[in-house]
Amino acid sequence: MNHNTTIAAISTAQASAGISVIRISGDDAITIADRVFQSKSGKTLSEMKGYTCALGQAHADHEPIDECIATVFRAPHSYTGEDVVELSCHGGVYLTAQVLRAVFDAGAQAAQAGEFTKRAFLNGKLDLVEAESVMDLISSRSKASARAALNVKEGALSRRINEIKNTLTDQAAHLNAWADYPEEDIPEIENSTLNDILSIAKINLEVILKEYDNGKVLKDGIDTVIAGKPNVGKSTLMNLLAGYDKSIVTSVAGTTRDIVEESVNLDNIILNLSDTAGIHHTQDEIESIGVDKAKNKVNSAALILCVFDSSKELDDEDRAIIRMVKDTNAIAIINKTDLPCQMDMAEINDAFEKIVNLSAKHGEGIRELIDAIKQVCEIGDVNAADALIYNERQRALVKQSINCITEAIEALNMGMTLDAVTVLIEEAIGSLCELTGERVSDEVIDRVFHHFCVGK
Amino acid sequence: MSTYFAGEYDVAVIGAGHAGIEAALAAARLGCRTAVFTINMDAVGNCPCNPSIGGTAKGHLVREIDALGGEMGRTADECTLQSRMLNRGKGPAVHSLRAQIDRRKYSAVMKHKLELQENLDLRQAEITDIAQDEKGSWLLTTRMLGVFQTKTVIIATGTYLGGRIYVGEVSYESGPDGTFPAAFLGESLRKLGVKTRxxxxxxPARVKRSSIDFSDLEVQKGDEPTVPFSYDTLTPPKNKVDCHVSWTNENTKKIILDNIQRSPLYGGKIEGVGPRYCPSLEDKIVRFADKKRHQLFIEPCGEDTEEMYLQGMSSSLPEEVQIAFYHTIPGLENAMIMRPAYAIEYDCIDPTDMLATLEFKNFPGLFGAGQFNGSSGYEEAAAQGFVAGVNAALKVQGKDPLILDRASSYIGTLIDDLVTKGANEPYRMMTSRSEYRLILRQDNADERLTPIGYELGLISEERYQRFLRKQELIKEEKKRVAKTVISPSPVLSEILVSRETSDVKTGIRLIELLKRPELNYEVLAPIDPDRPELDPAVFEQVEIAIKYEGYIKKQFAAVENMRKLENKLLPDDIDYRGITGLRLEAQEKLSAIRPLNIGQASRISGVSPADVNVLMIYLVKQKGRQNHE
Structure with missing residues (x-):
């Protein structure tokens, strides 16, 4: 049996295009896709024939991320000649990256530059002419990736990854010296010490992942939904933030029927804004589609700006919205503060951690809003340029390393013998070496001789 | 002086150490007319260093040589003085067998085996010249002016080639253990174009047993019962001797540091590169200055000798300094040194000049094995000797070569490391060198390699049938434990509680119990009354397969990926400098090493994953071109 690792990547250009496609290829492509994709019809992808597609949702941890279409290709009738699933996502760059991450978490590995094409070659799917052109492409890409690797190598990430790698390499070297030189007086590593060291390495890698997510947010923006019942001033807020009239602003409820997207830069924080149709019950069929979309958007957004009209009392629709944004990253925006306040603020205070008073019409309260966003999104004073890991491939490698360490810790606590633990630690080191562009090679062995006085 | 024609062979092996022996036996057993030349008939299969075979990772090599049909394991079993399985409790991947052996007996047994082997001539002769005639045959000239014509040559010269011994200020040309060196062959090889370094x-020194005071020394005994190296040894060897442990101290250190300038190494006389893993005591003391003491093992050299080997105490300090520092060690205060410690420098080659068959890339029909290839250790030498011998024979017979990949064995890993990464110091095998070590265990060498040995024709039908029967029994036992359900009982509860693992309330399959790290076949015996009577080796295989199933699966998946790349062969005539897209460093490294396949290419330092992609595309492009033509 030829078992191929299953790889995935975004195979369309990573720009704000209408649709981006995630390609998953390998023996487990369909199984993995089934873990993140749920079709509307309830049919699993495993049940589908090649060259068929299904509409549905991608989700992570049971939370929907994005609506997408999954196309199933069965080996050998696919680009790579393996089983392939392509997920066409409709959300922007950020959502697509989230879907890709879910795919990685479900068991796929990040594809290397040109790896789909490489597999297509290996499986005889490309001919001479195609081979020539792809080769040019890859060689130009490899130059680009070499430059990227160089940046990583010299950068802060490399320093921190190396620190963690060093700790792990020391442990692996110690374990190997202990196994390869049983008759030298090499101290045994206490399980608890090893456990502590591995746990710390794991936490440090998780911090890097977390920072990546922050960096990602800084680089690609925070997917932000402006929510609220009709006519509380959502579009006015949007326009205020965006600096010009994008939405049609009238005082007739339900003017904004679709989601309007706009990226704005507020004090170096990029918000990918979606203005939604006011959320309320409606008989208007077209408008009700807009309302459904808005609800989905709220569920998948990274930040929700929830707008209330302080000149009116809270009604059931407001309360429905409050319920909907419960447990999300939401900020209450009390609009129309230029008018007399009629609203019961106690209810709002109970439901939201952050409340900002704003007069969208007069442009007051923007500074407070920016501070609130920074707090809610835990951004702090980080600069986008400091983001440590730059792409999903690197993230996947950090993740892989974390998984290996987790497995090693589990093995250790289960009472497995240390030979298995050592191999897992070496795999974790391997992933980090790949990240920094180094080969694993004889690093561990060199360390053995550097630190331990061994040999006859 | 005129030469005379002395004979004709298919395979000629230069050197009858551990590499030469396996090479000659394999070639002769495969039906080739074989000669093996030794400089001294009494030095065949000599163990000029430690009187032991095996050890960590080396034990794996011996097992593998045996599983393929080599000789080292059987002979070691015949000559065992004490046997130990090292690393028990550290996991099956690092279990390694080591046997103290009677070194003179080992030498005699091996020599006799060579003498008795059909198709094989053991000859005492120093080869002084090597040349190739216009038809590609090799011509070997002996010191006595005999000229042998041979289709293939395997060089296995150990430390004899250009050997030079150093003891303090004293230095002279010599082979190991006071033998003659091979003084001319090195120059002849260089003239041929072989690069040497x-x-x-x-x-260490050998000291007289009766001069050692053992009374305060820690005793180290062999295992009871012992496990043999060879799958052919049906009665495990008996332990006949004890070893002892002692330690150096501050006085030892002081004497060494006071005299460090008298060491040829620190005095700058030796240009040769020494191994980090086999340091002299002065190396250890200088490099690890904080260490207060160093351990040593006192090991008997044989049953009918009083010579004792001092493992861990090698040195190239002057003899008078040696005597002084050995006398600081507890138990050795009055030790009488029978042979002093010495350093030896010798010629070897850069193994990246070789193919994985151990044939020189630039000299068809010329093979190398052992220390000549840059390795160290009897077992590493024997492993290469076996592979070189088999490949020389297969070449003579016009058959496909034997190439063992990294996932098949430590032997494959050793050779791949040598020919792909090269050796900057004498290469020693270690378990940490194998990324697949959870599946390359010493306990399953037969499963991995005996079918290959059988197919080669080096495993007897009787032994092969025995092997197949064992595999069958393993399969049956796996089935049995998978379907046997154990009901909860006070006996079971007591076992589980005493092993600190969770109790069960309902019936549980035996396989689930064996999965638990806390449990094993032995402790589960009381609740497993229907267990068949089987060889412990069968239970061992089943238990390891069950306990390590997840990790083993993971390693097999990695192996599949590696093998896919290994199957993408790179043609001999690739012009790497002409491939656009390859980085300059990769072009240079690839041109120098000329890997056999994509997998090997990817392991060369300086070749990036992107370069590997470019190579693969180049390959497909070439194939496309051929199809068009």
Whole structure:
């Protein structure tokens, strides 16, 4: 049996295009896709024939991320000649990256530059002419990736990854010296010490992942939904933030029927804004589609700006919205503060951690809003340029390393013998070496001789 | 002086050490007319360093040589004085067998085996010249002016080639253990165009048993019962001797540091590169200055000798300094040194000049094995000797070569490391060198390699049938434990509680119990009354397969990926400098090493994953071109 690792990547250009496609290829492509994709019809992808597609949702941890279409290709009738699933996502760059991450978490590995094409070659799917052109492409890409690797190598990430790698390499070297030189007086590593060291390495890698997510947010923006019942001033807020009239602003409820997207830069924080149709019950069929979309958007957004009209009392629709944004990253925006306040603020205070008073019409309260966003999104004073890991491939490698360490810790606590633990630690080191562009090679062995006085 | 024609062979092996022996036996057993030349008939299969075979990772090599049909394991079993399985409790991947052996007996047994082997001539002769005639045959000239014509040559010269011994200020040309060196062959090889370099190694003193005071020394005994190396040894060897442990101290250190300038290494006389893993005591003391003491093992050299080997105490300091520092060690205060410690420097080659068959890339029909290839150790030498011998024979017979990949064996890993990464110091095998070590265990060498040995024709039908029967029993036992359900009982509860693992309330399959790290076949015996009577080796295989199933699966998946790349062969005539897209460093490295396949290419330092992609595309492009033509 030829078992191929299953790889995935975004195979369309990573720009704000209408649709981006995630390609998953390998023996487990369909199984993995089934873990993140749920079709509307309830049919699993495993049940589908090649060259068929299904509409549905991608989700992570049971939370929907994005609506997408999954196309199933069965080996050998696919680009790579393996089983392939392509997920066409409709959300922007950020959502697509989230879907890709879910795919990685479900068991796929990040594809290397040109790896789909490489597999297509290996499986005889490309001919001479195609081979020539792809080769040019890859060689130009490899130059680009070499430059990227160089940046990583010299950068802060490399320093921190190396620190963690060093700790792990020391442990692996110690374990190997202990196994390869049983008759030298090499101290045994206490399980608890090893456990502590591995746990710390794991936490440090998780911090890097977390920072990546922050960096990602800084680089690609925070997917932000402006929510609220009709006519509380959502579009006015949007326009205020965006600096010009994008939405049609009238005082007739339900003017904004679709989601309007706009990226704005507020004090170096990029918000990918979606203005939604006011959320309320409606008989208007077209408008009700807009309302459904808005609800989905709220569920998948990274930040929700929830707008209330302080000149009116809270009604059931407001309360429905409050319920909907419960447990999300939401900020209450009390609009129309230029008018007399009629609203019961106690209810709002109970439901939201952050409340900002704003007069969208007069442009007051923007500074407070920016501070609130920074707090809610835990951004702090980080600069986008400091983001440590730059792409999903690197993230996947950090993740892989974390998984290996987790497995090693589990093995250790289960009472497995240390030979298995050592191999897992070496795999974790391997992933980090790949990240920094180094080969694993004889690093561990060199360390053995550097630190331990061994040999006859 | 005129030469005379002395004979004709298919395979000629230069050197009858551990590499030469396996090479000659394999070639002769495969039906080739074989000669093996030794400089001294009494030095065949000599163990000029430690009187032991095996050890960590080396034990794996011996097992593998045996599983393929080599000789080292059987002979070691016949000559065992004490046997131990090292690393028990550290996991099956690092279990390694080591046997103290009677070194003179080992030498005699091996020599006799060579003498008795059909198709094989053991000859005492120093080869002084090597040349190739216009038809491609090799011509070997002996010191006595005999000229042998041979289709293939395997060089296995150990530390003899250009050997030079150093003891303090004293230095002279010599082979190991006071033998003659091979003084001319090195120059002849260089004239031919073979590039050589200098490596060094060393050995400790041998002291007289009756001069050692054992009374306060820690005793180290063998295992009871012992496990043999060879799958052919049906009666495990008996332990006949004890070893002892002692330690150096501050006085030892002081004497060494006071005299460090008298060491040829620190005095700058030796240019050869020594191994980090086999350091002299002065190396250890200088490099690890904080360490207060160093351990040593006192090991008997044989049953009918009083010579005792001091493992860990190699040195190239002057003899008078040696005597002084050995006398600081507890138990050795009055030790009488029978043979002093010495360092030896010798010629070897850069193994990246070789193919994975151990044939020189630039000299068809010329093979190398052992220390000549830059390795160190009897077992590493034997492993290469076996592979070189088989491949020389297969070449003579016009058959496909034997190439063992990294996932098949430590032997494959050793050779791949040598020919792909090269050796900057004498290469020693270690378990940490194998990324697949959870599946390359010493306990399953037969499963991995015996079918290959059988197909080669080096495993007897009787032994092969025995092997197949064992595999069958393993399969049956796996089935049995998978379907046997154990009901909860006070006996079971007591076992589980006493092993600190969770109790069960309902019936549980035996396989689930064996999965638990806390449990094993032995402790589960009381609740498993229907267990068949089987060889412990069968239970061992089943238990490891069950306990390590997840990790083993993971390694097999990695192996599949590696093998896919390994199957993408790179043609001999690729012009790497002409491939656009390859980085300059990769072009240079690839041109120098000329890997056999994509997998090997990817392991060369300086070749990036992107370069590998470019190579693969180049390959497909070439194939496309051929199809068009």
């Amino acid at each position: 200098r490596f060094k190694t060393g050995t």
